Amino acid sequence: MKYHKIPDETVQRLPIYLRCLLSLSEQGRKTIPSHNLADFLGVNHWQIRKDFSYFGSFGTPGTGYNIEKLIKQIRKILKLDVVHKAVLVGVGNLGSAVLTYPGFRIYGFKIVAAFDNDPKKIGRKVGGIMVEDASNLQTLRKRKIDLAIITVPCEAAQETFDALVKVGVTGILSFSPCHKTGHKKPKVITIDIAMDLARLPYYIPTSRVAKV
Amino acid sequence: MKYHKIPDETVQRLPIYLRCLLSLSEQGRKTIPSHNLADFLGVNHWQIRKDFSYFGSFGTPGTGYNIEKLIKQIRKILKLDVVHKAVLVGVGNLGSAVLTYPGFRIYGFKIVAAFDNDPKKIGRKVGGIMVEDASNLQTLRKRKIDLAIITVPCEAAQETFDALVKVGVTGILSFSPCHKTGHKKPKVITIDIAMDLARLPYYIPTSRVAKV
DNA sequence: TAATGTGAAGCCTTTCACAGCA
DNA sequence: TGCTGTGAAAGGCTTCACATTA
Numbered sequence: 001m002k003y004h005k006i007p008d009e010t011v012q013r014l015p016i017y018l019r020c021l022l023s024l025s026e027q028g029r030k031t032i033p034s035h036n037l038a039d040f041l042g043v044n045h046w047q048i049r050k051d052f053s054y055f056g057s058f059g060t061p062g063t064g065y066n067i068e069k070l071i072k073q074i075r076k077i078l079k080l081d082v083v084h085k086a087v088l089v090g091v092g093n094l095g096s097a098v099l100t101y102p103g104f105r106i107y108g109f110k111i112v113a114a115f116d117n118d119p120k121k122i123g124r125k126v127g128g129i130m131v132e133d134a135s136n137l138q139t140l141r142k143r144k145i146d147l148a149i150i151t152v153p154c155e156a157a158q159e160t161f162d163a164l165v166k167v168g169v170t171g172i173l174s175f176s177p178c179h180k181t182g183h184k185k186p187k188v189i190t191i192d193i194a195m196d197l198a199r200l201p202y203y204i205p206t207s208r209v210a211k212v
Numbered sequence: 213m214k215y216h217k218i219p220d221e222t223v224q225r226l227p228i229y230l231r232c233l234l235s236l237s238e239q240g241r242k243t244i245p246s247h248n249l250a251d252f253l254g255v256n257h258w259q260i261r262k263d264f265s266y267f268g269s270f271g272t273p274g275t276g277y278n279i280e281k282l283i284k285q286i287r288k289i290l291k292l293d294v295v296h297k298a299v300l301v302g303v304g305n306l307g308s309a310v311l312t313y314p315g316f317r318i319y320g321f322k323i324v325a326a327f328d329n330d331p332k333k334i335g336r337k338v339g340g341i342m343v344e345d346a347s348n349l350q351t352l353r354k355r356k357i358d359l360a361i362i363t364v365p366c367e368a369a370q371e372t373f374d375a376l377v378k379v380g381v382t383g384i385l386s387f388s389p390c391h392k393t394g395h396k397k398p399k400v401i402t403i404d405i406a407m408d409l410a411r412l413p414y415y416i417p418t419s420r421v422a423k424v
Numbered sequence: 425t426a427a428t429g430t431g432a433a434g435c436c437t438t439t440c441a442c443a444g445c446a
Numbered sequence: 447t448g449c450t451g452t453g454a455a456a457g458g459c460t461t462c463a464c465a466t467t468a
Binding site: 012 | 223227228292296304306313321359382384385389393415417
């Protein structure tokens with residue numbers, strides 16, 4: 001195997017592979033051939049082999065890939081081989097949904113703090129996490145938290161964003177498209193539900209679209 | 213202008229352009245040069261000009277692009293020039309957040325129905341929408357709804373998915389990665405919050421990551 | 425034999441440079 | 447002069463074919 005830069009598109013696919021491999025591993029499977037994995041994920045088998053080939057040789061011709069080895073390697077590449085502590089700001093409906101979402105565990109994430117500015121919510125527990133006063137965000141600096149999830153309303157997004165950057169958060173998952181990421185410091189991934197929905201109609205045959 | 217197939221990557225960017233242009237239009241701006249729009253969005257100005265050039269000539273050399281014309285054209289391409297009726301299934305925290313999310317309006321979406329199987333929720337209004345009994349999903353067929361949003365727990369995802377396909381929904385935005393899209397009929401966009409978060413650490417310098 | 429790993433071809437997207445226009 | 451629109455070059459990803467290995 002030679003050293004390659006792993007293409008960004010491949011990195012984007014790794015979490016998908018990881019999820020599938022973890023599930024297979026739970027079912028007790030030890031190996032899986034690429035075409036089989038491809039069927040599960042609805043992609044081509046040569047795509048999968050190519051992707052894996054960028055970071056090593058884990059397969060045995062005639063048998064397939066060693067699931068455990070692959071999981072370990074993908075975790076390492078994605079830096080998911082350590083536990084990441086995350087904070088959530090904005091405990092509304094969306095924030096509560098995120099706090100109670102069970103899917104983070106498999107990737108090694110742990111939400112360790114939640115903030116809101118609503119006195120009715122401060123002090124209450126949501127998903128096992130105590131909601132703290134948003135004006136105390138600066139206490140985060142000592143707590144070695146590297147990730148943040150922003151689920152505040154649009155108006156509060158910029159302020160929250162700036163505050164999080166200030167306390168040294170380096171990765172942000174934001175559900176609000178309403179902030180400028182001016183400082184280039186943290187890596188930001190924005191999820192805009194409406195925008196994702198906006199991509200759908202393009203791919204739908206027009207015949208069924210209701211004219212109004 | 214010649215006819216081009218619009219590249220998929222360009223289509224993916226159109227909703228982003230649209231959001232920005234709508235905001236500019238609201239502020240009363242009539243035109244904007246590409247480098248200016250590029251600054252807003254953090255992309256290159258030639259990328260924007262290239263993207264726009266695929267579907268027409270809306271710019272005036274020395275002045276910039278006509279915002280209204282551009283909005284109209286992008287809406288047309290994305291098929292957002294008609295009102296799309298959507299249904300939501302699963303009125304938990306996440307579903308409630310989506311129902312009360314104000315961002316859909318600007319793209320011309322209207323959530324017209326919501327379903328759940330929890331008797332405590334059925335009959336209540338969330339975000340102005342009456343929650344109906346999930347076992348009555350089949351009534352959708354007559355209501356000419358083309359889009360659906362799935363916000364049910366993992367276990368119920370497959371069942372919900374199949375039911376929606378059955379009543380003729382052609383586009384699905386799913387927050388649950390737990391269904392096979394076997395039938396190739398509807399276009400499906402899946403949002404997996406944990407997976408998006410899983411992409412973050414890769415881009416973050418390792419130094420700050422808490423070793424555990 | 426069955427399946428991996430990879431060089432090379434093909435395809436698509438991004439980037440560039442510049443002609444052309446208001 | 448300032449900015450658009452676009453052909454062409456550069457770059458990167460996907461697909462393919464096949465040599466290779468357990």
